[in-house]
Amino acid sequence: DRTYRIAVIPGDGIGTEVMPEGVRALQAAxxxxxxxxxxxxxxxxxxxxxxxxxxxxxxxxxxxxxxxxAIFFGAVGWPDVVPDHVSLWGSILxxxxxxxxxxxxxxxxxxxxVRSPLAGREPGEVDFYVVRENTEGEYSSVGxxxxxxxxxxxxxxxxxxxxxxxxxxxxxAFDLAERxxxxxxxxxxxxxxxxxxxxYWDERVAAMSESYPDIDVxxxxxxxxxxxxxLHPDWFDxxxxxxxxxxxxxxxxxxxxxTIGIAPSANINPEGTHPSLFEPVHGSAPDIAGKxxxxxxxxxxxxALMLDHLGEAEAAAAVEDAFESVVAAGDTTVVTxxxxxxxxxxxxxSAIVDAINHPAVERGRG
Ligand code: NAD
Ligand code: IPM
Ligand code: MN
Numbered sequence: 001d002r003t004y005r006i007a008v009i010p011g012d013g014i015g016t017e018v019m020p021e022g023v024r025a026l027q028a029a030x031x032x033x034x035x036x037x038x039x040x041x042x043x044x045x046x047x048x049x050x051x052x053x054x055x056x057x058x059x060x061x062x063x064x065x066x067x068x069x070a071i072f073f074g075a076v077g078w079p080d081v082v083p084d085h086v087s088l089w090g091s092i093l094x095x096x097x098x099x100x101x102x103x104x105x106x107x108x109x110x111x112x113x114v115r116s117p118l119a120g121r122e123p124g125e126v127d128f129y130v131v132r133e134n135t136e137g138e139y140s141s142v143g144x145x146x147x148x149x150x151x152x153x154x155x156x157x158x159x160x161x162x163x164x165x166x167x168x169x170x171x172x173a174f175d176l177a178e179r180x181x182x183x184x185x186x187x188x189x190x191x192x193x194x195x196x197x198x199x200y201w202d203e204r205v206a207a208m209s210e211s212y213p214d215i216d217v218x219x220x221x222x223x224x225x226x227x228x229x230x231l232h233p234d235w236f237d238x239x240x241x242x243x244x245x246x247x248x249x250x251x252x253x254x255x256x257x258x259t260i261g262i263a264p265s266a267n268i269n270p271e272g273t274h275p276s277l278f279e280p281v282h283g284s285a286p287d288i289a290g291k292x293x294x295x296x297x298x299x300x301x302x303x304a305l306m307l308d309h310l311g312e313a314e315a316a317a318a319v320e321d322a323f324e325s326v327v328a329a330g331d332t333t334v335v336t337x338x339x340x341x342x343x344x345x346x347x348x349x350s351a352i353v354d355a356i357n358h359p360a361v362e363r364g365r366g
Pocket of ligand 2: 281
């Protein structure tokens with residue numbers, strides 16, 4: 001049965017502006033490729049929900065979402081109304097943990113028609129994945145505040161890494177690399193300064209690499225790795241990192257290929273025990289919210305990742321072809337300001353929907 005039940009959660013700020021474009025692209029793909037969407041729109045994970053209920057989501061959110069085929073998410077965070085650590089720990093970080101979405105897969109690709117801020121880089125030269133550990137590591141609620149209000153005030157926050165937690169995300173990264181021509185895994189570490197957890201991470205990488213003799217394994221400390229993203233983005237194929245390092249690299253990577261506005265992500269529970277979640281890498285962007293100029297491609301590309309996850313590979317490829325062809329056409333009245341244009345969220349979304357509806361022409365294959 002090719003009917004997919006999908007929870008649609010726009011969230012805050014530009015999440016509510018890019019989500020309609022993501023949904024239009026999905027619907028167009030469904031119409032062209034002959035499957036059905038059963039969309040369940042929810043106002044959860046928003047400042048509005050917080051103001052109305054004093055929580056980011058209803059208490060039974062997990063039961064209510066457990067049976068959907070996937071979650072399509074926008075962005076959450078509106079610090080004028082709710083402190084960020086409250087809104088984020090009350091929503092997206094809950095999804096990732098409770099639904100055990102331990103892989104955060106974030107493609108980084110220089111598209112035709114996009115000018116990289118890195119001089120001289122051409123499309124094809126930069127095309128890699130950041131595989132971010134998504135449920136443990138530096139993101140932890142273990143710790144506390146002591147001697148509050150005194151000059152001995154002290155805060156402690158633990159990093160938690162488990163063998164299971166590290167090995168399962170490494171296995172995903174190595175398996176992904178096996179399916180890529182370059183067959184290369186780069187591990188982000190900091191075992192010189194973070195002297196307990198990071199040497200352990202390195203040990204697990206070394207152990208895992210023994211099961212993958214044909215994979216070329218490389219590692220860098222996170223500081224020089226960040227520098228190498230800028231200097232040598234062509235070196236990377238699959239970059240695997242802890243939760244925090246992966247977070248930083250997955251904003252830096254997209255910045256190196258032009259804009260964070262196009263970057264997608266898949267928060268995956270690979271066993272399929274729980275639903276996976278698909279969202280742009282970016283946040284609610286309060287600085288441009290309400291202006292109608294947010295780039296919808298991060299949301300639309302996330303829709304493509306979701307279709308691929310649902311088994312609609314052909315539709316997923318068509319959605320990717322559609323936004324790639326629109327960006328490659330380079331019409332500055334169509335693309336949004338982050339891509340150097342004067343276009344709008346809805347205008348760019350419409351151009352992409354047109355390209356989905358007329359694939360042969362738009363892809364230059366007709
Ligand atoms: P942000 O990603 O929202 O914005 C960073 C910069 O990138 C801003 O200048 C913004 O205008 C620009 N930008 C982001 N998306 C864009 C798009 N689609 N098109 C054009 N420009 C775009 O990061 P921030 O400012 O650090 O965070 C704002 C809020 O979002 C905070 O509350 C933060 O906690 C939250 N946040 C949520 C998520 C998420 O939902 N997964 C991710 C990151 C940040
Ligand atoms: C992301 C975001 C989140 C993260 C924040 C908003 C908690 O930056 O999805 O990359 O750090 O994971
Ligand atoms: Mn981030």
